[in-house]
Structures are given as structure tokens and as C-alpha cells.
Amino acid sequence: MALPRAARTQRRTRIQEAKEEQILEAALEVFSLHGFRGATVDQIAEVAGMSKPNLLYYFRTKETMHRALITRVLDTWLDPLREFDAEGNPVSEIRSYIRRKLEMARDFPRESRLFANEILQGAPNIEDELKGPLKALVDEKAEVIRTWAKAGKIAKCDPYHLIFSIWSTTQHYADFDVQVRAVLGQDNAGEGRFEDAARFLEQLFIGGLNVSEQPSEV
Amino acid sequence: MALPRAARTQRRTRIQEAKEEQILEAALEVFSLHGFRGATVDQIAEVAGMSKPNLLYYFRTKETMHRALITRVLDTWLDPLREFDAEGNPVSEIRSYIRRKLEMARDFPRESRLFANEILQGAPNIEDELKGPLKALVDEKAEVIRTWAKAGKIAKCDPYHLIFSIWSTTQHYADFDVQVRAVLGQDNAGEGRFEDAARFLEQLFIGGLNVSEQPSEV
DNA sequence: TGATAATTTGACCGGTTGGTAAACATTACA
DNA sequence: TGTAATGTTTACCAACCGGTCAAATTATCA
Structure with a gap:
């Protein structure tokens, strides 16, 4: 025994x-x-x-x-963010990050909901991991984004809230799936909703971060 | 008795x-x-x-x-969306909708988490209300947005996913508060985070929906 | 005031919970 | 093969769960 x-x-x-x-x-x-x-x-x-x-x-x-x-x-959940490449093209990096996150929401909704439940209930068991490894990774990538903005490659914006907004919009399709389906109705709630979401989010983020229509302050 | x-x-x-x-x-x-x-x-x-x-x-x-x-x-939670005015200026309507939702996330986080918990766990008790009143309201407002897009007042986009993205980005600051605080660190996690979020989201949505930088297809 | 209705409580109930004890079965390996 | 370690099961426990009951307390008002 x-x-x-x-x-x-x-x-x-x-x-x-x-x-x-x-x-x-x-x-x-x-x-x-x-x-x-x-x-x-x-x-x-x-x-x-x-x-x-x-x-x-x-x-x-x-x-x-x-x-x-x-x-x-948590470890595999952060993979998409780790792939975020400082050397790559800013717009396509953000675009593919959104796509990867959306694919994870589609293919691994249970993992997403597991975290959502944990965070929602005050994260009593993983607060240390949030303040440690997670924060470290986000800090690193936020610095990358800030560098891009300073170089005029994307619009100036708060990198942390940019990451939050990508997290929330993509994970929404896993965590709030029931609501999304209910609102879209059974006619539009097929698997095509992920492609529609991808198209919309790309338009939103690329448009919102495009440097061309932001007042360049440099 | x-x-x-x-x-x-x-x-x-x-x-x-x-x-x-x-x-x-x-x-x-x-x-x-x-x-x-x-x-x-x-x-x-x-x-x-x-x-x-x-x-x-x-x-x-x-x-x-x-x-x-x-x-x-649920009733009071939908108030901000009800105020969404078809007769108003599109950009400022969307802007103030985002602001109102963000204020609710700041002032009534428990209400937001109540729903998040319910939806997350499959919404066993409110599925009817989602498919009924909620869907009806969203359908109505989506039609307004679609009209605006057709008139060239905002960029063409999927109105449902636009609403989803406003919901998710704003409610994120209530539902995932613990994570937001952990990532921002105690230096930046003061109440100012809501103003930073408001500034960022405005930039994101107004930029992403601005008609000027979208190819006009009409 | 007194009687009647509304409110509050401690004691309790059957079912479920996370977890244990110990006997039993199976595997690994000399 | 034999035996010791590993794996599995049945029976069980104390604590907790949602909910009930009857008695006690308090408010209402003729």
C-alpha cells in the first residue's frame, strides 16, 4: 500500500x-x-x-x-503569447496571435473555462503563478509592443490593455459560448461563427492599431 | 405561520x-x-x-x-445597451456605450461576475432569458449598427461580433479583476486602470471602426 | 389590552460530501 | 515460481448540505 x-x-x-x-x-x-x-x-x-x-x-x-x-x-495556455516574436512584422504578429488565441478558444474551450472559473472565484490557488510567471511573460511582450509603437510601426497604445483586450475578445467565444449561441440564434451559431469572429477581430485590431490613421506624435 | x-x-x-x-x-x-x-x-x-x-x-x-x-x-444589466440610440451620432453612441459598460464593470463587479458564473456553467437557469429578451434586444441594436454601416457612417462590420467584443473587453475588468491586478502589478493596479482602459478601448474601437480608413465598398 | 397574524429560531432530518481503513487483486521482478 | 510492491475495491465515517418542524418571539390592529 x-x-x-x-x-x-x-x-x-x-x-x-x-x-x-x-x-x-x-x-x-x-x-x-x-x-x-x-x-x-x-x-x-x-x-x-x-x-x-x-x-x-x-x-x-x-x-x-x-x-x-x-x-x-496554464503552461500550454500561454504558448501563443510565447510565440509572439519581437523580430517579426508587428501587424502580422498581432494578427496571428489573435488567430492562435481564437483557435484555442475553439479547440480547447474547457481549458479556457477552467481558468475563467478560477480567476472569477478569486484565483485562490494560482495567485502566485499570476503574479510570477504570467506577469513576467506579459511584461516582456508588453515591452516589445511598446518598442514597436515608439518606432512608429503601430499606433501608440497601452500594451497591457491591448493584451487584455485580445485575451478577453478571443476567450469570450469559449467562456461565454452559451450566450454567443443564444444571441446568434441557431441559424448563425454554426462553426462559422469562429471565422466571422476572426474576420471581425482582425478588422478591429488592425484598424485600431494601424499607424496610418493615428496622429503621429513623433 | x-x-x-x-x-x-x-x-x-x-x-x-x-x-x-x-x-x-x-x-x-x-x-x-x-x-x-x-x-x-x-x-x-x-x-x-x-x-x-x-x-x-x-x-x-x-x-x-x-x-x-x-x-x-439582468434587467438593470442591459440598461446601457437599451440607451443605445439609433438617432444619435454613431461614433459617440459607441463611445458612450463602451464608457457606460466600463463604469458598470467598475461599480458593479459582483453583478458582472454573477452572470459570468452563470454563463460559464452553461446558464442552466437563464437560457430562456438569453434566447428571448436578450437576443431580441441585441437583434434590434445590431440592425441599427448595420444601418449605420450601410449609410457609410462607420466601417462595415459584423454588428453581433462588435457587440460581443464590447461586452468582453469591458466586463473583463470585472470578471478577471484578480488577473488584471496581478499582471499590472501593485504600482499600476490602482483605480487609474479603468481610465487607462477607457482610453485604450476608445482608441481601439473608434480607430477600428472609423470609416475613413476602411475601403468604402459603396 | 388582547388576540391574531407575521416573523424568528434551535433542533433536527435524510442525503451528499471529501476522505479513510483494510481487505483483496494484480503486477513487477529476483 | 514466489514474494513484495503496486493497484483496486467495498464498506464506512464525520462533516456538511438543503430543507423541515414546532415552538417561541414580535408586530399588527380591533
């Missing part, structure tokens, strides 16, 4: 890896829909297709499981 | 009105932070400063309470 997660001096068993994967997948499904407090361990166990004690053999508490899930998802 | 909410043939007592107010205020506080399933009646009762049975004397179930709260808040 050894505890699997304590035995870290040795390599993890194949079965451990598979089960933990299976559990985190189920946890994502449930946590993203109900939030931390609203989710139940029984529910996650059922989705994972195993008994509750068996699940708790791999993750000793509900919180351990939640924390493991958040940490893992 | 009469039931107060059944006695609707007569006028509500002053004490009834006050208590119900008190309860909904507490319910807003708790529901907005934990969502429906995450909130507990005991917690709401404690915040409201009364015993649980006393609370349940006014709202017989947790769901009744939640529904009453949502219905009331």
Missing part, C-alpha cells in the same frame, strides 16, 4: 502515467463546468471511469488534483 | 421588502464569488445576518433565491 506520488525517486510506472492522464482529463471536464467548489470527486471519478478511492490513490485530495490540472494547463 | 411570498394579493410589508433586499444583497455577494453550486445557504444566511430558517422563510429554496437575483440583475 505505497503511495504512488511519493515514490518520485523512481520513474513513474506506465500505469501511473496513464491513470493520472485519465484523471486529469476527467477533472478538466468537471472542474471547467462547475468550478472548484461546485465539482465533486465522485463526479470526476465517474467520468474517469474508476472508483473514488482509486482516484484518491493517485491524487490524495481534491485540491491536489485541481492544482496539478491548473499548473499543467 | 403564513408564507409571505404567497400573500401577493396584499401589499408587501415594509419588513418583507427590507429583508428580501438584505437577502438578495448577501446572495449577490456569495453567488458571484462561488457560483450556484459552490454557494451554500448557510453562507448566504451568515452574510445576510440572519438564521438559515429565517432566510428560507423568505425564499423557500436556494434556486428560488438565485432565480430572483438573476432576473433582477
Whole structure:
């Protein structure tokens, strides 16, 4: 009756890896829909297709499981921002960042909702990660944007609020999916809504940041 | 031992009105932070400063309470969009709509989070209201925007996604407040962030929708 | 004032929650 | 193969959940 997660001096068993994967997948499904407090361990166990004690053999508490899930998802969630390239063409960098974020909202809505739930409820478990790695990455990219603006390549604007607005507009299609569908109606709520959104957001951001129609102050 | 909410043939007592107010205020506080399933009646009762049975004397179930709260808040929440005036100047109408939404995010963050929680978790209790009154209102205003675009007063764009983007960017400052603060750091996370946001969003939307730099297709 | 209705409360209930104990089954490996 | 480590299950627990009940308290008004 050894505890699997304590035995870290040795390599993890194949079965451990598979089960933990299976559990985190189920946890994502449930946590993203109900939030931390609203989710139940029984529910996650059922989705994972195993008994509750068996699940708790791999993750000793509900919180351990939640924390493991958040940490893992946060990492991949920030990939699009990491790809943001200081050497690239500003307009096309912003354009493809928007596109990547929108694709993630379409393909990984549960991950988006997991964060939204966590942040919405005060981010009790990941405040450190927000103030640490996340802030560091955003600071870095904000500096890139500021450099572009100073060089006159894009309109002068607050880089932090620019990033916020890209986050919010794109993630909206994952987090508020129910509302988006309800408002668009069943005629217009097909998968085409992501392409319509992409077209609109490109127009909005490229137009709003185009240097040509901003008063150049340099 | 009469039931107060059944006695609707007569006028509500002053004490009834006050208590119900008190309860909904507490319910807003708790529901907005934990969502429906995450909130507990005991917690709401404690915040409201009364015993649980006393609370349940006014709202017989947790769901009744939640529904009453949502219905009331949804109504005032849509006020800014109702003020959207077809006869006004397009640019200043959009500008003041953004400003009003941003003020609501600043002054009523709990209301915003209440909806965010509800929508995020699949909107089980308000799907009808989304597909009914909300959709009707948005349809109406979308038609106004489309008219403006056809008249060449603003750039041609998808009016629904325009509204979505205004919703998401402004409500972001209420719903994701913790993240916004964490990223901005304590130096820049003062109340000035709302003014910075207002300035940025104005630039973004007015620039992105300005007809002057859009190829006129008419 | 007194009686009647409205309000408030402590004690309680059945069901669910996160988590545990220990027996049982399976795997890894000498 | 044997045995020790790993994995799984059944039965269970105390705490908490939404909600009820009957008794006690307070407001209303003839």
C-alpha cells in the first residue's frame, strides 16, 4: 500500500502515467463546468471511469488534483503569447496571435473555462503563478509592443490593455459560448461563427492599431 | 405561520421588502464569488445576518433565491445597451456605450461576475432569458449598427461580433479583476486602470471602426 | 389590552460530501 | 515460481448540505 506520488525517486510506472492522464482529463471536464467548489470527486471519478478511492490513490485530495490540472494547463495556455516574436512584422504578429488565441478558444474551450472559473472565484490557488510567471511573460511582450509603437510601426497604445483586450475578445467565444449561441440564434451559431469572429477581430485590431490613421506624435 | 411570498394579493410589508433586499444583497455577494453550486445557504444566511430558517422563510429554496437575483440583475444589466440610440451620432453612441459598460464593470463587479458564473456553467437557469429578451434586444441594436454601416457612417462590420467584443473587453475588468491586478502589478493596479482602459478601448474601437480608413465598398 | 397574524429560531432530518481503513487483486521482478 | 510492491475495491465515517418542524418571539390592529 505505497503511495504512488511519493515514490518520485523512481520513474513513474506506465500505469501511473496513464491513470493520472485519465484523471486529469476527467477533472478538466468537471472542474471547467462547475468550478472548484461546485465539482465533486465522485463526479470526476465517474467520468474517469474508476472508483473514488482509486482516484484518491493517485491524487490524495481534491485540491491536489485541481492544482496539478491548473499548473499543467496554464503552461500550454500561454504558448501563443510565447510565440509572439519581437523580430517579426508587428501587424502580422498581432494578427496571428489573435488567430492562435481564437483557435484555442475553439479547440480547447474547457481549458479556457477552467481558468475563467478560477480567476472569477478569486484565483485562490494560482495567485502566485499570476503574479510570477504570467506577469513576467506579459511584461516582456508588453515591452516589445511598446518598442514597436515608439518606432512608429503601430499606433501608440497601452500594451497591457491591448493584451487584455485580445485575451478577453478571443476567450469570450469559449467562456461565454452559451450566450454567443443564444444571441446568434441557431441559424448563425454554426462553426462559422469562429471565422466571422476572426474576420471581425482582425478588422478591429488592425484598424485600431494601424499607424496610418493615428496622429503621429513623433 | 403564513408564507409571505404567497400573500401577493396584499401589499408587501415594509419588513418583507427590507429583508428580501438584505437577502438578495448577501446572495449577490456569495453567488458571484462561488457560483450556484459552490454557494451554500448557510453562507448566504451568515452574510445576510440572519438564521438559515429565517432566510428560507423568505425564499423557500436556494434556486428560488438565485432565480430572483438573476432576473433582477439582468434587467438593470442591459440598461446601457437599451440607451443605445439609433438617432444619435454613431461614433459617440459607441463611445458612450463602451464608457457606460466600463463604469458598470467598475461599480458593479459582483453583478458582472454573477452572470459570468452563470454563463460559464452553461446558464442552466437563464437560457430562456438569453434566447428571448436578450437576443431580441441585441437583434434590434445590431440592425441599427448595420444601418449605420450601410449609410457609410462607420466601417462595415459584423454588428453581433462588435457587440460581443464590447461586452468582453469591458466586463473583463470585472470578471478577471484578480488577473488584471496581478499582471499590472501593485504600482499600476490602482483605480487609474479603468481610465487607462477607457482610453485604450476608445482608441481601439473608434480607430477600428472609423470609416475613413476602411475601403468604402459603396 | 388582547388576540391574531407575521416573523424568528434551535433542533433536527435524510442525503451528499471529501476522505479513510483494510481487505483483496494484480503486477513487477529476483 | 514466489514474494513484495503496486493497484483496486467495498464498506464506512464525520462533516456538511438543503430543507423541515414546532415552538417561541414580535408586530399588527380591533
